[in-house]
Amino acid sequence: MQELVNAIVEMMENDALALTKKYLEAGTPPMQIVDAYKEALKIIGQRFEQGTYFVPELILAGEMMNAASDLIKPYISAEEGKGGGSAKVGRFLLGTVEGDIHDIGKGMAGMLMDINGFEVKDLGVDVPAKRFIEEARQFQPDIIGLSGLLTLSYDSMKQVVEALKEAGMRDKVKVIIGGGQMDEHACQYVGADAWVTDAVAGIKYALGWMGK
Amino acid sequence: MILIGEKINGTRKQVGEAIEKRDADFIRDLALRQFQGGASYLDLNAGSLPEREPEDMAWLVEIVQEAVPDATLCLDSPNHKALRAGIQKAAKTPMLNSLSGEQFRVDGVLPLACEFGTELIILPISDSGIPGDAAGRLAVVRRLVEMTRKGGLPDEKLFVDPLVMAISTGVENGNITFETCRKISEEFPRVHITCGLSNISFGMPLRSILNQAFLVLGIQAGMDSAILDPERRELRGMMMAAETLLGKDRHCMNFNRAFRAGKIGPAKGA
Numbered sequence: 001m002q003e004l005v006n007a008i009v010e011m012m013e014n015d016a017l018a019l020t021k022k023y024l025e026a027g028t029p030p031m032q033i034v035d036a037y038k039e040a041l042k043i044i045g046q047r048f049e050q051g052t053y054f055v056p057e058l059i060l061a062g063e064m065m066n067a068a069s070d071l072i073k074p075y076i077s078a079e080e081g082k083g084g085g086s087a088k089v090g091r092f093l094l095g096t097v098e099g100d101i102h103d104i105g106k107g108m109a110g111m112l113m114d115i116n117g118f119e120v121k122d123l124g125v126d127v128p129a130k131r132f133i134e135e136a137r138q139f140q141p142d143i144i145g146l147s148g149l150l151t152l153s154y155d156s157m158k159q160v161v162e163a164l165k166e167a168g169m170r171d172k173v174k175v176i177i178g179g180g181q182m183d184e185h186a187c188q189y190v191g192a193d194a195w196v197t198d199a200v201a202g203i204k205y206a207l208g209w210m211g212k
Numbered sequence: 213m214i215l216i217g218e219k220i221n222g223t224r225k226q227v228g229e230a231i232e233k234r235d236a237d238f239i240r241d242l243a244l245r246q247f248q249g250g251a252s253y254l255d256l257n258a259g260s261l262p263e264r265e266p267e268d269m270a271w272l273v274e275i276v277q278e279a280v281p282d283a284t285l286c287l288d289s290p291n292h293k294a295l296r297a298g299i300q301k302a303a304k305t306p307m308l309n310s311l312s313g314e315q316f317r318v319d320g321v322l323p324l325a326c327e328f329g330t331e332l333i334i335l336p337i338s339d340s341g342i343p344g345d346a347a348g349r350l351a352v353v354r355r356l357v358e359m360t361r362k363g364g365l366p367d368e369k370l371f372v373d374p375l376v377m378a379i380s381t382g383v384e385n386g387n388i389t390f391e392t393c394r395k396i397s398e399e400f401p402r403v404h405i406t407c408g409l410s411n412i413s414f415g416m417p418l419r420s421i422l423n424q425a426f427l428v429l430g431i432q433a434g435m436d437s438a439i440l441d442p443e444r445r446e447l448r449g450m451m452m453a454a455e456t457l458l459g460k461d462r463h464c465m466n467f468n469r470a471f472r473a474g475k476i477g478p479a480k481g482a
Binding site: 011052053054056057059060 | 463464465468469472
């Protein structure tokens with residue numbers, strides 16, 4: 001299994017998929033394989049934080065993960081029945097706030113949350129506060145992620161938090177803001193629970209909140 | 213990019229002496245360093261007088277392929293006897309440098325390339341010299357590709373060098389080369405395009421900067437190979453950046469891997 005972890009971490013996508021197939025066909029429990037991917041993604045995240053991996057590595061890791069889950073899915077349903085498999089860690093509602101259309105960081109956050117076991121709903125870009133509230137009522141997220149690259153986004157983010165308060169939902173969710181311009185000051189102004197400047201850092205908060 | 217290491221060239225003084233004295237260590241070191249720098253092809257030019265050249269070429273082939281068995285050798289000579297001596301010693305089929313439209317090369321080099329099915333560098337030079345414009349160079353290339361096709365060489369084995377003259381002697385010289393590249397890739401999409409880099413900056417200050425810019429523009433014009441000193445760090449960085457920016461680097465992985473391996477960017481400890 002270490003071989004698979006290494007292949008993923010070293011971005012050998014063909015090797016990783018070949019090994020995944022090999023293990024599945026040999027009858028390895030699918031969740032063991034999923035764990036190998038998680039382990040690998042943890043290391044990839046660390047390398048990202050250390051400045052030796054960059055955005056392309058995260059995207060490629062996501063693609064490997066997606067390709068692998070397509071391979072793994074049939075085995076999981078056979079073994080544990082449809083809808084079986086591991087329970088989701090939590091629900092994550094995500095969007096780039098009104099007035100901003102940046103989506104790279106947001107997309108990455110969504111992808112990484114998904115990989116880490118969250119059920120993710122991505123509302124896209126330029127999302128008004130009202131829509132966040134409507135979707136939150138439906139989706140019942142544990143965490144709401146507000147993304148924005150511009151300093152102008154602070155006000156839109158603040159509006160979402162205010163609207164959550166008005167709807168009586170603020171206590172039921174954690175709010176995390178993400179973007180290149182985020183800092184402690186912005187976090188207090190917005191009234192969020194945490195701020196991050198990259199998607200990998202966001203995962204740590206999210207897993208921590210869910211007690212993982 | 214397919215890099216052809218240029219340093220084992222007997223017309224350079226130190227190398228010429230090493231060949232004459234049969235200093236195998238010196239040649240091995242040059243070969244190894246270039247291969248580690250990313251040159252998968254190593255040019256071998258004995259640079260000696262015609263009567264000595266076949267023997268010198270054979271010696272070079274032996275030494276270099278023993279030092280770097282995974283490299284492909286690029287036998288560089290106008291002398292078909294030297295080329296044949298090299299081919300006969302070579303463990304794997306070498307590349308020949310080069311065929312041109314000059315009659316003696318058509319008579320001497322072309323039959324060898326066809327007989328052994330070698331890869332082949334093609335220069336747009338005719339008996340009346342180097343054509344001054346892209347259309348003239350293309351005409352020579354067209355004539356030569358017709359011959360190699362007749363001789364059974366697939367286009368994939370051809371590396372056309374569009375040739376470059378010094379920018380110091382004519383400000384259009386860069387454009388002529390780039391236009392030649394574009395015309396060649398349009399008409400012969402399966403041939404490779406390679407180029408020596410240092411001619412462009414002859415007679416100019418800051419030659420390395422000019423060479424880097426030339427390589428970047430050349431890559432955009434269709435060059436997928438270069439004959440160069442692979443140990444030039446800035447040049448390698450620029451080359452990889454250009455390929456990445458032109459969408460030739462899936463997931464930017466070559467660039468990022470080279471960065472991690474310390475092969476591009478500021479030298480460590482510098």
